[in-house]
Amino acid sequence: MNRREPCRFFRAAALLLLLPLTGMAQRGPIEPIVVTGGKPSETLVNIPELGGDFTVFVEVTVAADGSVKEATVTRSSDNEQADAVAISFIKEKKFLPALDDDAQPVEAKAWGRVDVMTKTRMKQLKAFMKPPDIPREIERVRKLTCKDFNWEIDRLRNQGGSTDLGHEIMPWLSLRVYMLDKKLPKGVEDKYLEKWPQALAEAETMCQATPGKLYLKDTLVLILDSLAPNH
Secondary structure, eight states: OOTTHHHHHHHHTGGGTTOOOOSOOSSOOBOOEEOSSOOOOHHHHTOOOOSSEEEEEEEEEEOTTSOEEEEEEEEOOSOHHHHHHHHHHHHHOOEEOEEOTTSOEEOEEEEEEEEEEOSSSSOEEEEEEOOOOHHHHHHHHHHOBHHHHHHHHHIIIIISOOSOGGGSHHHHHHHHHHHHHTTOOHHHHHHHHHHHHHHHHHHHHHHHHOTTSBHIIIIIHHHHHTTSTTO
C-alpha cells in the first residue's frame, strides 16, 4: 500500500468515528495487514514490456505465519502477462497474519488490487489492499492499552520487518482519530504530520513505563496536545 493511501480511507470514514461497538478484544480480532516497508520488488526489475497500464484485482490467502499461501486473480485485466505480473508481485508482499479474539494467529483472506504500469520508461507496480473495517478498527484502537500498543508495534517491527511504523495502519489510524476528534483545521495538520515520527516514538517510550494506561486517551493525546500551535 502506498504510504498516503490510508488517509483517503480514513477521511471517508470520519462520520463513523463514534459508532458504538461492544465486546471487542483489546488486541483482536485483527485482519491480515500488509506491511508498507519492505524489500525492493524483484518482479519490478524483471517486468516484461506490456505496452500499457493494467489493473488486476486479487484475493490473497495469508497463512497463520504471515506468508502468502495463495494468490488468485478475482478480476482480470484481460492481459494474461499483466495478471501474472500482479500475482508475482503480491506474493512478494509482507503480511502480518490475522488474529482471532484471543490474539492467536489464524489463516485469513485479504483482497485488493495491483496496478501494473508500463507505459512510461519508469515502470511501476503498486498494490492497494482493502483496509480493515474502519469503525471496528477505530473502536479497537480506542481500547488499546499501552501494553497492547507496544505489543503491536513490536509485531510490526520484528515480525513484519516494517521500516515505516508511522504509516502502518494501526499507528496511522490513531493519528487520524486524534485529528478528527480535535476537529483540527487543515492549516495545522502539517505540523502534526511533521512531528508524527517523533510523537510515535515518544508514545512507545511512555507506554513502556505505563503499560496499564490507554494508548490513545492517556498517552498519545497528551503528546499530540503538546504540539498544538498555542503551546
